Amino acid sequence: MKTIPAQVKILSIDIGGSSIKATILNNKGELKMDYNKVVTPKPANPESVIKAIKVLVEKFPGYDYVSVGFPGYVRNGVVKTAPNLGDSFWKDIDFRKQLEAALGKPTQVVNDADMQGLGVVSGKGLEMVITLGTGFGTALLMDGHLLPHLEIAHHPVSKGRDYDAFIGDKALDEIGEKKWNKRIRKVFKILKTVFNYDTLYIGGGNSDLLDFKLDKNMKIVTNADGIKGGARLWQEDKHPVTHTAMATPSK
Template identity: 60%
Template sequence: MKARDGILSIDIGGTKIKATVLNQAGEQISVYQKIKTPKLSSPEQVVKAILTLIKDFPAYDRVSVGFPGYVKNGIVRSAPNLAPNLWIEVPFAQQLSDRLGKPVRLLNDADMQALGIVQGQGFEIVITLGTGFGTALLMNGHLLPHMELAHLPIKTGKTYDEYLGKVALKKVGTKHWNNRLKKVLTILETVFQYDRLYIGGGNAKKINFKLADNIKSATNEDGIKGGAKLWQLDDHYGIISSHD
């Protein structure tokens, strides 16, 4: 792939859509901006919100999108934290590419954030604490197959999403939510024996306890830089549309 400048990097969240334009090194060349995620988060409404958000952005040649759901080959299989019944088998990478006239790569949001956060050495995990509970697994900087750990049960009748997501935080309060997070971190350490774990997402700022030495906090700005790394990966990540 020949060198190009200007990668529009978009992070779609349950409450906000964030975007910036990056250079090849992942450095921002436009201001990091946000817009509210539409209440009716259909594919068309999300595209309209993106177009509104980026209308004054500088020129770009390619697009990277982090999406809060299960994504395979540019196709959204599910998006329970957006609109559960409106995102089944949606070719969103191609839809967005058709509207922007640029090639688009689409990846799970935690996976894309992980590309911009990790050190690239050993077994690393990224979790995101936002509307739901996102996870990404990497070995020596390479993404491992995505698993929607958020939908595994952690206790009877409750998934990780329901245990640590935005609704749970509001319902049980910060103190109890932090106790839940401690429990989850212990489970992840026992199950995965990771070298490093990173915590991102908007609710990471609610953490009120000291993290272990091999657990680090990460910002949304760090994560969105993964949009540049996404275009350094093999073609099977996301989709390279006919506009490429």
């Protein structure tokens, strides 16, 4: 684990289906300013998203690194899927390279649940992070290190529906909170059986709607906690998921 120099500042960005949020972190992942956000543009193609990010951070204080949580499957900074933004816009887009060119700073891009996971876990044992929002985000970490990202959201769970369709925003709107909570109970039972995690962290805007008692090893977390993971992306010489060597901030 590599320590980030104390003076380093990280621009941490969370791209969601409805909004794009950003803040500045110090080397410990502590917020140096309040969150700012803008509405996610439509269509949410790479050009419009980058334009929105540039407008969002235009008046931010200086920063050395950029960390981005993206709602899709990302490998080595290249987007493979972006179901809630539009797969056709994003397939095989080197978003890290595009953002580095747009912002002029070393950048890392990972799945948004992965970044949230880095921000909330204790670093002990097998920990799972899920987000309940537009879709169903997941991350797995072992002793604080990200494991390869799995798009569990697109695994069939009931009558041919995947998790996104079963418990995402659209399902919540269609069936209401009571039936949605019943489905969430089913999903939690599956996750417990399949992953046998030590701790499950539950984030996303819809986590506030849970109406039943959680197990002792389940914990509600906030988006504010999750975006802090942006600092931890830069704490290893070679990150196991991004495979990006620690860069020297540009002057």
